[in-house]
Amino acid sequence: MARSLLAKEQEAARERMAAGGKGGRKVLKISGPSEALERIGRRFDMSGRQIRKIMDVCEAAAADPDRFAPLVEEMDRTGKVNGPHTKLLRMRDEIRILDLAPVDGRFRTLVLDPPWEEDNISEAAGHDYATMTLAEIAAVPVEAWAEDNAHLYLWATNNTLQVAFGLLEAYGFKHKTLLTWTKPNLGLGRYFRNTTEHVIFAVRGEMRTRAAARSMRTDHDWPVGENSAKPDGFYDLVRACSFPPYGEAFQRQPRPDFVNLYQAPAAVREAAE
Template identity: 40%
Template sequence: MSAQTTTEVPQPSLAIPIQTATAPPLREVQAPPPLPATDGGFKTILADPPWRFTNRTGKVAPEHRRLDRYSTLTVDEIAEIPVATSAADDAHLYLWVPNALLPDGLRVMEAWGFRYVSHIVWAKRRKDGGPDGRGVGFYFRNVTELLLFGVRGSMRTLAPARSQVNMIETRKREHSRKPDEQYDLIERCSPGPFLELFARYPQEGWTAWGDEAGDETTPRGQVHRGYGGGDVAPVPHLEPHERLTSVTAQRIGVVLRERYESGASIRQLCAETDYSITRVRALLESVGTELRGRGRTAVRS
């Protein structure tokens, strides 16, 4: 019996050639201008880089074609900017970074020649002082943003920084615009000369660098209603039977307790807030305030 031979029939390849479609850029990409220089270097540098998100869909990505807020850079491109050549041997760096990109922010800070030592939190507030829940995020709805603080060489913050809390609580501005209050904070806590990288709204007394830093340039991105910044009211106006969340009640109660313990009566608080006596007493009690007897005022030592 003769042995049978089998012939292997080649199977068709299941591999499908992948075609990569490349969308044309929104605008011509130009080389960045050289960094500014000053004698002795800049003592304080503020930077708000145009971070590029991995997920570039929807309103999360600032360079999404439908929105066209501003051009973005990869982490490598940001890290390669020779910031150290413009910094003084002893200098401070304030670096804005989205919560999701914190590791990238630390990497960039190190690449620029600074070591991380602390950070400031921007708490975005509504007009009534509550958290502004219009932020985005895949895991939580972000109502904060981080301003990393780094040091090059050896330089302490100025004396006013000893009493400066590491939080800015303000209302939001247009997309990506940081609070104007940052400039006053930085100028009180760090010495000049001051340099702002990726500046979009140049400030008096600061050297600005970026493709939207010129006075003749109007930053891209639509300004939406309700994003104009402004003061946060100490306590909100409330309708007589309006229900409060526990967070808002806690915040208002703390404000009222400070006034009450400084000598204000419940009737005075009612006149200042237009709240009823019942509501003022309930808010005070909700934060553990020890109420005085009727008709008695606080005794200051």
């Protein structure tokens, strides 16, 4: 229904534009899809963003009913949109990850931002990307990527800190200190609302930090971006305090100087050539 109404809104906009052109009148504004979705949403006491989510789920189900049709059924059964849409994004990310493989190479500095499974209140409050079990994260080939003397920056949330520390020995690293990212707004949380996230700094061998680390704080108020995106300031810190070459596993977006340690096979072959 939303797609049909959106098509009608867009057709009406085209007619208004044509009418304005014929009479020589100036057309001040042609509403875009987002404005049309807001108007449609008001008919159903919803926001345009909610209408867009419903359309995303329905379009995915039409393209791949075996995989995504149950999400439409869930929306119809529960009357809720956020949970099924979050599942849609997570399932799409799982499909993407299935085509990734670890790259070869050794690095003096490694950054890991594992997609931790967490104890969330609801599906809607869960992650919109694929997560991994502790066993899967423990199997990441960190030891093979690390040079004999290397630094590791391991991201962990408040409720995964204990298990994150437990990974260090298997990875071949020793804990040295903890960096904390303090955020201005309340985040999600089951017992308390999270406003912090942490980076475990660990060392393999005897490699010290660079001179900049001697004046570097362990708490940082870097700005917050999109869900799970790490701040540019963190990467500036790593470049200033540790040594290249830099490798990053579970990279959310390309970063200058940081090799993406999981890539599609075609990209792995190109890098090898």
